Amino acid sequence: xxxxKLPVIPAPPAAPRHPxxxxxxxxxxxxxxFHDLLxxxxxxxxxxxxxxxxxxxxxxxxxxxMTNLSRPLRSRLAELDIACPLDEVTVQRxxxxxxxxxxxxxxxxxxxxxxxxxxxxxxxSDxxxSDxxDDDGDDDDASSHPEERRSRPMTLCVSSQVxxxxxxxxxxxxxxxxxxxxxAHEIISQVIIARRHLDAGERIKNLVFMGxxxxxxxxxxxxxxxRLLTHPLGAAMSPRRITVSTxxxxxxxxxxxxxxxxxxxxAISLHAPDPETRSRIVPMNLHQPLDELMAALHAxxxxxxxxxxxxxxxxxxxxxRIEHAxxxxxxxxxxxxxxxxxxxxxxxxxxLRAPLPETVEAFRRELARLRVSCSVRQTxxxxxxxxxxxxxxxxS
Ligand code: SAH
Numbered sequence: 001x002x003x004x005k006l007p008v009i010p011a012p013p014a015a016p017r018h019p020x021x022x023x024x025x026x027x028x029x030x031x032x033x034f035h036d037l038l039x040x041x042x043x044x045x046x047x048x049x050x051x052x053x054x055x056x057x058x059x060x061x062x063x064x065x066m067t068n069l070s071r072p073l074r075s076r077l078a079e080l081d082i083a084c085p086l087d088e089v090t091v092q093r094x095x096x097x098x099x100x101x102x103x104x105x106x107x108x109x110x111x112x113x114x115x116x117x118x119x120x121x122x123x124x125s126d127x128x129x130s131d132x133x134d135d136d137g138d139d140d141d142a143s144s145h146p147e148e149r150r151s152r153p154m155t156l157c158v159s160s161q162v163x164x165x166x167x168x169x170x171x172x173x174x175x176x177x178x179x180x181x182x183x184a185h186e187i188i189s190q191v192i193i194a195r196r197h198l199d200a201g202e203r204i205k206n207l208v209f210m211g212x213x214x215x216x217x218x219x220x221x222x223x224x225x226x227r228l229l230t231h232p233l234g235a236a237m238s239p240r241r242i243t244v245s246t247x248x249x250x251x252x253x254x255x256x257x258x259x260x261x262x263x264x265x266x267a268i269s270l271h272a273p274d275p276e277t278r279s280r281i282v283p284m285n286l287h288q289p290l291d292e293l294m295a296a297l298h299a300x301x302x303x304x305x306x307x308x309x310x311x312x313x314x315x316x317x318x319x320x321r322i323e324h325a326x327x328x329x330x331x332x333x334x335x336x337x338x339x340x341x342x343x344x345x346x347x348x349x350x351x352l353r354a355p356l357p358e359t360v361e362a363f364r365r366e367l368a369r370l371r372v373s374c375s376v377r378q379t380x381x382x383x384x385x386x387x388x389x390x391x392x393x394x395x396s
Contacts, residue, residue: 025185056234098381153205161213175349184224216252262301267309273328329370339374
């Protein structure tokens with residue numbers, strides 16, 4: 001594609017309707033939702049905690065295996081259809097240890113999520129999504145336990161939609177368009193299934209919403225997934241270990257900051273330092289003006305020593321010039337941030353491509369010279385099409 005003739009798409013469709021707690025899938029229910037339900041069955045509230053624990057701590061969906069519940073309760077729960085809403089189709093393993101899981105939804109559509117081994121000591125580069133998580137000297141989650149410290153940390157990259165409505169021109173999901181948003185039960189089930197594919201000694205340390213879809217497009221389902229993940233009776237993840245990556249939907253950024261007090265990590269797909277360049281590759285820029293986006297980032301209630309990750313996909317002759325690096329430094333002035341440069345991974349739907357390695361290095365060096373914290377993201381899993389932006393609408 002000629003970079004000067006990049007298409008522009010209209011605003012995304014309205015977010016899907018959110019289910020009321022009554023019709024919410026059992027896997028997306030918090031203990032308090034089970035309390036109400038089990039209360040109606042005359043059961044004490046601790047039973048609700050037990051059911052939640054089985055699903056979210058022990059990855060058990062089969063009520064018959066919930067052995068600390070009475071038989072009559074188990075048969076009544078069976079009517080709730082507590083089944084995993086996803087089936088595994090294939091698991092592809094990359095030579096670098098990355099695992100891409102293809103999962104089938106109940107309506108026959110398919111999604112992917114990716115398990116990525118975290119850092120192996122390379123300097124100046126980041127794993128997908130582990131950005132800013134390990135350099136704040138604040139390891140406040142369960143990893144203070146000696147056994148956890150010995151384990152090998154993994155990052156799980158989850159999808160939040162089937163396809164995507166944002167239309168970014170260099171992204172396979174964006175080019176495929178939006179089929180539908182995922183419910184919280186479908187997002188959290190990716191975590192539950194991915195746990196089964198950990199090798200001995202591995203654990204999911206970080207979770208990133210960087211798979212298919214725009215997580216802030218249907219904010220309520222993303223927020224509920226975060227509540228499920230961080231619940232002490234479930235996976236009990238620290239919100240600091242969760243990163244929401246967004247094209248920059250301003251109202252969603254504000255809500256995320258308010259609802260989680262800034263504790264949830266934020267990654268912004270900026271990809272350009274000025275409105276003109278950004279609108280050519282991120283059409284949503286026309287609806288979410290850059291100056292308003294930057295104002296929302298400055299207002300995000302970041303805890304001390306935390307930074308917002310700025311994702312910048314480098315595209316040959318589109319956004320890779322030294323002037324772009326200089327303007328980026330100006331755009332980010334005063335924002336606690338860290339730039340993650342991602343040389344564009346090739347996709348079938350576009351002829352756009354990554355710059356030459358020396359151009360990437362020159363861009364990085366210019367940012368470093370201007371004292372902008374930055375690193376080049378190491379490509380993971382590209383031999384199984386699991387690298388950033390390569391998660392296409394999987395074949396059903
Ligand atoms: N909708 C979210 C999540 C998207 S995927 C967002 O826009 O942030 C996560 C990251 O991969 C985003 O920064 C996205 O822009 C980037 N990405 C998409 N396609 C890519 C490609 N072909 N090469 C490199 N990075 C890509």
